[in-house]
Amino acid sequence: MASDGCSKEDPLEDSRTDSGIDSILKSEEPREPSGDFSGPRDKFSTADERLDSAYTSSSITVESLSEIVEDCSLSSAKHEQAELSGLSEQESLLTTITEDGDTILHLAIIHEDIFISQELIDLFPKEVLDIQNNLYQSPLHLATYLNLTDVVKGLMEKGASLELQDQDGNTPLHVACQHGQTDCVTEMTRDLPLSFLVPVLQTQNWRGLACIHLAALNKQHHIMNLLMKKGADLNIQEGTAGKTALHLAVELHDITSVKMLLSMGANVDAPMFNGCTPLHLAVGRQDAQIADLLCQFGADKMLRNMEDETALDLADGNDHILALFPFDDIQISGRSVVTF
Structure with missing residues (x-):
């Protein structure tokens, strides 16, 4: 039996809980991306590099937000946003950050x-909307974590960046796919031209996962359908083992996702880095139903992985699996050579 994971129950399940809101208020240091991933370009930078020059440190706390908002005149500040110098004491509260790197918009x-x-989104220029806190979360990340669809919509309409990555390498779209925030996905992808959206769909987090991988891992079928319609690459490989969304769906025994991916044109014979195809994984996991479905979509039964195994070699005596490989189906280079 192969030692390459073809027959092990080892989908890239997201076993870590996302930092999310629970740890936003902690003063922990951000983690550097793991050296195990040759992911996208490093978007990490120091706080001084990320913050607008008008933003200065403050002792502001989350608990004091209500007080601050009561003291601030948002309507008058709107008319004076062009002049950040000479700010009044009330207005200066709008241009501060906490020790955790949060702006007042983060806190709201x-x-x-x-x-x-929404008032702050209208007030602030795009550059302020894209400020990242100490966990590299932008306001769009936080609005997505909390499933605040109206805020996500407002940020997108104002031009907030969808490309920024948090400390785990996740864009806001990654977050939405992972947590099943379907309405947020809809708002983030609604009016974006493909030239802007496709690079985001191809971005991998520090675990090597693109948005379509996270949607597949979390069985978010509606989100998967949305991503497919928006041009997501169904055959993009995650960065650790080279699995496609189809491999992940097979590992999870998720026949709904398998059917969806195959019907939308996913490569039924896509190989992992070790040469295993989805059929290898289905047979190795003794999933006759999915193996049969893959065969119906033309899966090549004679492909070999790096251990020189065909899918049949992984059947392990399972009669339901063996029935998929009749003896009159022996082929070389796609041509039948034996007929009984």
Whole structure:
């Protein structure tokens, strides 16, 4: 039996809980991307490089947000946003960051105050909307974590970046796919031209996972369908083992995702880095139903992995699996050579 994972129950399940809102208020240091991943370009930078020059450190806390909002005149500040120098004491509260790197917009979103969040989105220029806190979370990341669809919509309409990656390498779209925030996915992909959206769909987080991988791992079928319609590459390989979304769906015994991916044109014979195809994985996991479905879509039964095994070699005596490989189906180079 192969030692390359063809027959092991080892989907790339997201075993870590996302940092999310629970740890936003902690003062932990951000983690560097793992050296195990040759992922996308490093978007990490120091706080000084990320923050607008008008933003300065503050002792502001989340608990004081309500007080601050009461003291601030958002409507008058709107008319004076062009002049950041000579700010009044009230206005300067809008241009501060916490020790955790949060702007007042971050805090308003954390408090799930949609009205104040929308006011701040209208007030601030795009550069401020894209400020990342110490966990490299932008306001769009946080709004997505909390499934604040209206705030996500407002940020997208104002031009907030969809490409920024948090400390785990996740873009806001990754977050939405992982947590099943379907409405957020809809808002983030609604009006974006393919030239802007496709690079985001191809971005891998530090675990090597693209959005379609996260949707498949979490069995988010509606989101998978949305991503497919928006031009997601169904055959993109995750960065650790070279699995496609189809491999992941097979490993999870998720026949709904398998059917969806195959019907949308996913490569039924896509090889992993070790040469295993989805059929190798289905047979190795003794999943006769999915193996049969793959065969119906033309899976090549004679392909060999790096251990020189065909899918049949992994059947392990399973009669239901063996029935998929009749003796009159012996082929070389796609041509039948034996007929009984």
